[in-house]
Amino acid sequence: MHKLGRGNRDKVQQFMVITGASEKAALQALKASDWHLEGAFDVFYSQPQIRTSTDTRHQEELYKRYKDPYADMIFVDGITLLCNDLQVDPQDIVMAATMCEYSKQEFIGGLQALGIDSSEKFRERIQYMRSELKDEQKFREIYNFAFGWAKEKGQKSLALDTAIGMWQLLFAEKPWPLVDHWCQFLQARHNKAISRDTWSQLLEFARMVDPKLSNYDAEGAWPYLIDEFVEYLHEIGIIQKSGEDGVSTQKW
Secondary structure, three states: OOOOOHHHHHHHHHHHHHHOOOHHHHHHHHHHOOOOHHHHHHHHHHOHHHOOOOOHHHHHHHHHHHOOOOOOEEOHHHHHHHHHHHOOOOOOHHHHOOOOOEEHHHHHHHHHHHOOOOHHHHHHHHHHHHHHOOOHHHHHHHHHHHHHHHOOOOOOOEOHHHHHHHHHHHHHHOOOOOHHHHHHHHHHHHOOOEOHHHHHHHHHHHHHOOOOOOOOOOOOOOOHHHHHHHHHHHHOOOEOOOOOEOOOOOOO
16 A cells, blocks of 8 residues: 555545455455545445455354344344443443344345454454544544434434433543533423434534633524523533633533
C-alpha cells in the first residue's frame, strides 16, 4: 500500500475500518469503483467473492451453536450465549447492537463482512470496535446508527425507554455529565417517543455546550425539548442563573 498516494491510502484505511475488510479486499473494491468510496461499498457488499477470506464451515458451526433448537433463527438467547462465550457483558455498547434476531443468511453474511470465522476473531473484532468509540467521528457514526437500529420497524421515532437505555450505554463510553439529568427530565416532563432530530441534536448539544451551560445560547436553533431541558436544570437548581453550579466542569 506504500505505493499509493496519501489520499488513496486514507480511503483504504477508512474502507477497512468501516467494513472490516482486509487490505486486499479494500484495494479490490476501491479499484473496481475507480476509488470512489460509496461505489466501493456497493461493490464489496454485492460481490461476496472479494470479501475477506474466511472459512465457511467454521461460520456454519458458529451459527449452529447459537441458533434456536426449534427454529432456523438466532434469537436473544443465542446472542446471550455468544456474549458468554466471548466473555462480554450483553449490555456492553459494542454488543448491544447485536441483541436482535438473525436468520442464517443474516448471521453468516455478517460474519463474512467482518472477516470472522472463529470466537477468537470475534473477540479481536470487539476489542477493535471498542477502541473506535474513542474516536469522535466513529463515535458519531455509531451514535447515529444506534437510532435506526434501536427503533421499531416502521416507526419514525424511538420509544422513550429504548432511547434512555441507548443514551446510558453510549454516554458510558464517552461521558457527558448531564446524561442522568437528561434522562430524568424526559421521564418527568416528556414521556413521549424521541424523534431523529432530537436524537441527533442532543449529541451536538453534549459536544458543544459546556456542562455548566456557560456557552449555551437560548436563541440558538436547538430543538424545543433541549431548551426545555435547560429550563428544567435551572428549576431544580442544578444550574443557577448566575452560572454557579455543582455540576462537574469536565468538558465534552
